[in-house]
Amino acid sequence: MKPKKAxxxxxxxxxxxxxxxxxIKAGNALNVLKIxxxxxxxxxxxxxxxxxxxxxxxxxxxxxxxxxxxxxxxxEVDKIALIAPLATINIIRDYEVVQKNSVxxxxxxxxxxxxxxxxxxxxxxxxxxxxxxxxxxxALRCAYCETIIDNxxxxxxx
Amino acid sequence: MKPKKAxxxxxxxxxxxxxxxxxIKAGNALNVLKIxxxxxxxxxxxxxxxxxxxxxxxxxxxxxxxxxxxxxxxxEVDKIALIAPLATINIIRDYEVVQKNSVxxxxxxxxxxxxxxxxxxxxxxxxxxxxxxxxxxxALRCAYCETIIDNxxxxxxx
Numbered sequence: 001m002k003p004k005k006a007x008x009x010x011x012x013x014x015x016x017x018x019x020x021x022x023x024i025k026a027g028n029a030l031n032v033l034k035i036x037x038x039x040x041x042x043x044x045x046x047x048x049x050x051x052x053x054x055x056x057x058x059x060x061x062x063x064x065x066x067x068x069x070x071x072x073x074x075x076e077v078d079k080i081a082l083i084a085p086l087a088t089i090n091i092i093r094d095y096e097v098v099q100k101n102s103v104x105x106x107x108x109x110x111x112x113x114x115x116x117x118x119x120x121x122x123x124x125x126x127x128x129x130x131x132x133x134x135x136x137x138x139a140l141r142c143a144y145c146e147t148i149i150d151n152x153x154x155x156x157x158x
Numbered sequence: 159m160k161p162k163k164a165x166x167x168x169x170x171x172x173x174x175x176x177x178x179x180x181x182i183k184a185g186n187a188l189n190v191l192k193i194x195x196x197x198x199x200x201x202x203x204x205x206x207x208x209x210x211x212x213x214x215x216x217x218x219x220x221x222x223x224x225x226x227x228x229x230x231x232x233x234e235v236d237k238i239a240l241i242a243p244l245a246t247i248n249i250i251r252d253y254e255v256v257q258k259n260s261v262x263x264x265x266x267x268x269x270x271x272x273x274x275x276x277x278x279x280x281x282x283x284x285x286x287x288x289x290x291x292x293x294x295x296x297a298l299r300c301a302y303c304e305t306i307i308d309n310x311x312x313x314x315x316x
Contacts, residue, residue, distance in 0.1 A: 027199045030191070041185045041312055048206040154199055 018045075018068040018092055024084040026051050026061035031154040032087075033065065035079045036072070045069065056086075078106045082113070083154045085138060105134050113140060113149065113156045120145040130158070176203075176226040176250055182242040184209050184219035189312040190245075191223065193237045194230070203227065214244070236264045240271070241312045243296055263292050271298060271307065271314045278303040288316070 024032055029050045038044050045068035054062035063084075071091050072080075080087055081103035091099035111129040115122050121144050122130040131143035139150035149156055182190055187208045196202050203226035212220035221242075229249050230238075238245055239261035249257035269287040273280050279302050280288040289301035297308035307314055 027201055030188075030196070030198060030200065033188070038188070040188060041310070042188065042208060043185055045209040046206070047208070047210075048204070050200060050205070051203040052205075152199070 014095055015066050015068045015092055016095055018066065018070055019072045020090040020092060021065040021067075021072075021080065021084075022062070022088050022090070023054065023056055023086050024063035024065065024080075025086065026054075026063055028083050028154060029063035029065050031083050031157065032063070032080055034154075034157060035083070036067070036076060038067070077101070077103055078109065079112050079157075081105045082109065082134075082140075083157075105138065107134055108132070108143075109134060109140070112158060113153060114158050115142045115145065115147055116149060116156060117142065117145050117147040120147065172253055173224050173226045173250055174253055176224065176228055177230045178248040178250060179223040179225075179230075179238065179242070180220070180246045180248070181212065181214055181244050182221035182223065182238075183244065184212075184221055186241050186312060187221035187223050189241050189315065190221070190238055192315060193241070194225070194234060196225075235259065235261055236267065237270050237315075239263045240267065240292075240298075241315075263296065265292055266290070266301075267292060267298070270316060271311060272316050273300045273303065273305055274307060274314060275300065275303050275305040278305065 021032060027050060029048045033039065038046060047066045049064045051061045051063065054060060072089055077089055082105070085103065085105060087103045089101050089103060090097045108131065110131045113130060113132055115130050120142060122128050122142070132140035133143060135141055137150070139148055140153065141148050179190060185208060187206045191197065191204070196204060205224045207222045209219045209221065212218060230247055235247055240263070243261065243263060245261045247259050247261060248255045266289065268289045271288060271290055273288050278300060280286050280300070290298040291301060293299055295308070297306055298311065299306050
């Protein structure tokens with residue numbers, strides 16, 4: 001049914017300059033914002049759609065994040081890959097897509113995810129950054145204690 | 159300048175059923191989501207615009223949150239009032255605005271904000287909920303230790 005009486009309309013228009021992160025695993029947009037240090041009160045000009053219909057995602061839903069006047073750097077893209085392995089990241093300049101990338105999972109990640117094993121040396125007072133190997137299954141294996149994280153990586157983000 | 163070459167467009171359409179929170183103080187949409195327990199990975203169908211132009215807000219920017227299939231209850235509206243005192247909350251049913259409310263600051267709030275005074279009894283192991291009087295200035299005064307919170311209430315949300 002077509003909405004005839006819509007009184008509320010919000011159109012999040014194309015952005016002039018910035019980054020568009022599309023095909024984020026449904027429900028994970030807030031984790032993506034967290035990775036990008038957009039939390040709490042923010043100055044960033046951002047639009048977000050969560051759990052909206054998608055033809056491409058396996059479950060038919062996806063999230064989208066648009067950030068104006070910010071071009072994501074490779075380290076940020078790597079982190080996003082961890083929780084949104086199917087995401088695409090478009091860099092926009094003057095309304096044109098100048099770069100269109102799929103995310104690529106890094107093989108090793110350092111200081112991004114906290115080891116869930118409280119006895120791991122990376123959780124001690126030693127000056128040791130957390131370090132994980134990214135397995136083919138997309139699970140993570142701690143380089144120190146070999147603990148595996150195979151679901152809800154988002155909740156382990158530092 | 160009108161965007162002629164826009165290749166990326168995201169239109170967050172009117173919602174059929176749910177709540178639209180408009181005129182949120184710019185940059186505070188994520189705090190509003192936190193109040194509504196929409197954090198981390200979520201099932202909620204939500205669209206958010208942060209720091210977008212507004213004619214009404216003093217600084218010319220505002221945030222908007224649209225939540226589908228959820229009608230906010232008074233206790234939630236009270237919490238939103240604390241960090242977004244100019245917000246309007248519209249309840250939508252079948253594309254119609256059936257209720258249009260401005261938020262009203264409650265006079266007393268309980269168990270919503272943590273007292274910043276670490277020695278306050280509400281921060282001890284005693285079974286005491288935090289409690290604040292809401293002053294005319296919109297600042298909060300702890301009912302136990304009289305500590306005043308007059309800015310960044312969002313960072314004190316429980």
